[in-house]
Amino acid sequence: MARRHGVMVAFEAAVAGGIPIIKILREGLSANRIQWIVGIINGTTNFILSEMREHGIDFETALNRAQRLGYAEADPTMDIEGIDAAHKAALMSAIAFGVPVQFESAYIEGIQGLAALDIQYAEELGYRIKLLGITRRAAEGIELRVHPTLIPAKHLLANVEGAMNAVVVYGDAVGSTLYYGQGAGAEPTASAVVADLIDVTRLQTADQSQRVPPLAFQPDRLAKLAILPISECIDHGDAAND
Template sequence: MKPVNIGILGLGTVGGGTAAVLQENATEISRRLGRDVVITAVCAREEAKAKQICPNAAFERDPLTLVAREDVDVVVELFGGTTAAKDAVLAAIGHGKHIVTANKKLLAEYGNEIFRLAEEKNVMVQFEAAVAGGIPIIKALREGLAANNIKSIAGIINGTSNFILSEMREKGSAFADVLKEAQALGYAEADPTFDIEGHDAGHKITIMSALAFGTPINFNACYLEGISKLDSRDIQYAEELGYRIKLLGITRKTAKGIELRVHPTLIPESRLLANVNGVMNAVRVNADMVGETLYYGAGAGALPTASAVVADIIDIARLIGAERSNRIPHLAFQPEQVREQNLLPMSEITSSYYLRVQAKDEPGTLGKIANLLAHEGVSIEALIQKGVIDKTTAEIVILTHSTVEKNIVSAIFAIEELECVEKPIVMIRMESLHD
């Protein structure tokens, strides 16, 4: 099948990330999509840098020239802002190009106009990356939950603010100090207003509100209150009462009308949203049939955002210019690309382990056990005598570092042979969930 051709507007953080994802995962993407994605043209500030990032793409200085090119099927708008971006997107739609954009401000402020023109011209405008970065929340709202009446959405959708609040809570620091730290780490802009005063979260919750309730986009109606006036004392008091303070975007359908607001919010510490820390994002959706669902992931960053941009490109590529209907394949990859891969037997998997051993409470027992583990190459993270079962028997709990399962199995077998140990030893696998 012939490739789908894209033109990228802007090679900043997200634009560079998009080029990187398309290059790095070209094979995997083609295995799923059944065709290649080719960057045929780019528009950026510096030609030299553009040539470095996309050596095979034509360079265009003028976005309006790029969006008119015949060899561009999809225009990927990653300029940001609402001036050049708006002109380029409207012009591209005018030329019948499909659009992928990560630009929440553009959609929150001019989305109605853009979508109206897109309907007229019968083109698609996709914007997964505009809300919560790499989390496929737009897809969940438009497709996954399409059988539901959505009742409310509450989201941690600004990573900068969430990082600052997480740090204020953990360290008891003042807002101004943590902001400086966030700026040093690159988590906050030199001018952080947009993030910390709730504008960014407001754009995102406004877009989600429209998707949830079937209304036009109405950013002007969104109440915005940021975190800059939060006192760390309130964070501390809230915690003592069992709450965390998070900057939430909230929208809810009530009998009186729709609520649409961004503000610091106390939420009970037992809720999953309360435990979303650092720069991570999460969106909770409550819907009449499915109940509560929650979507968590990276809300910003070059590669996570590009993951969403490229997913949108793939969605469009399935629907356009294909020789046959290019449906989503059953097993995610094109049938001819589904292939057997080596499936590891359990003896070959890698894990860390929890062991509980009942053994005679006598000198030398621990040493013998530790030696047998070491003999199989299993290193110990913790070894704790948990309790005495009766006068002569103690219970020992061991956490191991990561090892291949056959090693721990051999070690357990050897330990069970010790005269001072009672069979069987309890073995439970552990996962750090970091990879």
């Protein structure tokens, strides 16, 4: 619709708050063929998991603490069931791989079933549990999934604590790159919104055909790649190894 009316759609704050991950994928890494993206993209669930690990408390106690501090909504369903992270992963997947936004095809598993004992056992084995959004280019299509994941305790993503976000992007030219920062909050969100307003203002008089499309690829150039069912997804351990 925006294309038909000659206007722009800007949504930097929709993913990872103050981290400019949309612009990075759409423009900063445009010379790369993106291979995969792995990220902690929901601050509420990351805060809950951090509290459970650090204080040895159960899920409900950590959730109540998150609500008292304003990190979780009164109805936390969208966050704790992984739906919010899946929305964000679907946007990143579309931009990275040139496919339509396909949230409805994502595999989604939240953290509401995790117990304090799960966190403890993971720690004893040298791992930490994080809710990750994962999208990957595969021979048969695209992986798009959100679920709790074991990460080696020494890995950078395992040490992203509290309500912070972090995204790892692997491109064929640049290799593995990491982006870390505040995933929510008034000022980080405002930072992203103002950056979008500046971009819109700068490009207002530009030829529409010369603007970077909102999803990086022109609509008629989007690939018809299937989103793979979870049974066909293989965990290569890329994020943990890099």
